[in-house]
Amino acid sequence: MNNSKPVRPELRERVMKVVEETGFQPNAVARSLVNKETRIIGVMIPDISNNFYSNLIYGIDSVISEYDYSLFLAISDEVVEKELKFLRLFKEKQLDGVIMASIHFLEGHFQQLQEIQVPLVVTGHDLPGYNIPTVNINNVQASYDATAYLIAQGHQKIACISGPLWDPPCGLDRLGGYRKAMRAHGLDIHDGFMQEGEFTAKSGYEAMRKIWEESIRPTAVFVATDLMAVGVLNFLHDQGVRVPEDVSVMGFDDLEMASLTRPMLSTVHNDPYMYGRAAAEQILKQLRNEPVERMSIVPHDLVIRQSVCVIGK
């Protein structure tokens, strides 16, 4: 109806006729019937109140808005039924592309993902064996680097608070990087030095309490998310333990709050805005029929602030 593309004249006539007779204004809904494009990208995230995902969306939007695509937001609340419902809705609404962030993948998803037949990118998960482009940080390597940095500062008794183990990137992968670094440097991991947190500051606080009750105390702690690391700093503050003089703390994520704590948190820079941009670029490539990488790795680096100190061996 915007006369922008060649269509069969009969088809145009028929659509225009329905549109006229039903009294609809020429509009984007009717136009998308002809063009087969809605210029809308669907984005599914588990939680919008988490700053990581809001910045991921910011990154996606910063790329797609330049190309006049808009954003359809689906918040799954980590409920599998909602995830599946949104996947059906994405297909039904004929979105031009779909980005899924850190979804709880089950077999049901993979079936639907293959049925959906639109450009698709998954972030925060690796999907070995599936031909779906993913955007990720290398969580194992980044955690290895963070732990190796602590070791390079002279620390040997290093504890780790991981994400929940049901979340592979923040749980298994980040714990795995820590263990790999300890092993590679010939260091023992004491009993009770590996604690599992749950993404909240409170869970970091409680995990640090458990570590602190052990007979052997660590001189440094690697914490798999900054939010939990804030809980660790607060536990140590409330106990009168000095950071970094008595205990060094290394975070992961580089949230805004990492530079607002006192001492300022040394951490791994993990930029959801860049994730978002990379994911959007992969979608645009698919829309242009350009080749895409099966795995895009977003680079990480260490941000050294004030919460880690050198100790004698």
Next chain:
Amino acid sequence: MNNSKPVRPELRERVMKVVEETGFQPNAVARSLVNKETRIIGVMIPDISNNFYSNLIYGIDSVISEYDYSLFLAISDEVVEKELKFLRLFKEKQLDGVIMASIHFLEGHFQQLQEIQVPLVVTGHDLPGYNIPTVNINNVQASYDATAYLIAQGHQKIACISGPLWDPPCGLDRLGGYRKAMRAHGLDIHDGFMQEGEFTAKSGYEAMRKIWEESIRPTAVFVATDLMAVGVLNFLHDQGVRVPEDVSVMGFDDLEMASLTRPMLSTVHNDPYMYGRAAAEQILKQLRNEPVERMSIVPHDLVIRQSVCVIGK
């Protein structure tokens, strides 16, 4: 096409025929041509990386998703051209409702808002003289209450760091509540005790530096946003000034970080999640042709933690 509503048989036949002949699957796009509903609510916000707006969206989504509406997200980056573009897009895409948060209203908007002819709610702004439902906190009263609380603790030399004055709710209104409380209690405002911040922790840090350079120093500071208050706490920490023993600090917003600072921040609870829910309820009422309030006021209250102490007069 889903046979859910009575339509004229000729109309149904004609639409179905086009759909068949063009090879389209029955889908939401075609269906919305018949039903005149897309079941999508458009939400326009200035900034998704700001936790306030991401929680606002969380509140909106928690209500509309129950009624099977989905969310079309428009991030304006505080650029007026983008705001106007999205308004046009909302109309073109025939969204069922529109929620606009803290937009920079200009005359151009009001014209478009009147043209858009869909259920509409504006949050974060009051729109006197326009028949557009708004959802707001009473910023003047909340700031009055926060300042009066400091006065009740014995403080008389009280400074204020406001939001930027181009933002009426966080700038003029919150500054206004502070001034009103000082005046009502017969207290002078010293030169340099009113500083304008810019929403960031850094701007709070710098504003507090200016206040601290004055010949008369305050015993308490009311800061119009928690993020700026974190900057104030950090400035005082870096100067070796104790909070609250030497200076009391009162924030505004009750962000997650307010309970993560040390000392924990006393502040005004201002819940964007509840804003979002209230705004969504107002949209749903309009969709059901129920009466709506022109102004909905979301209640506020004071959250007393550790950053304010009692002093002798």
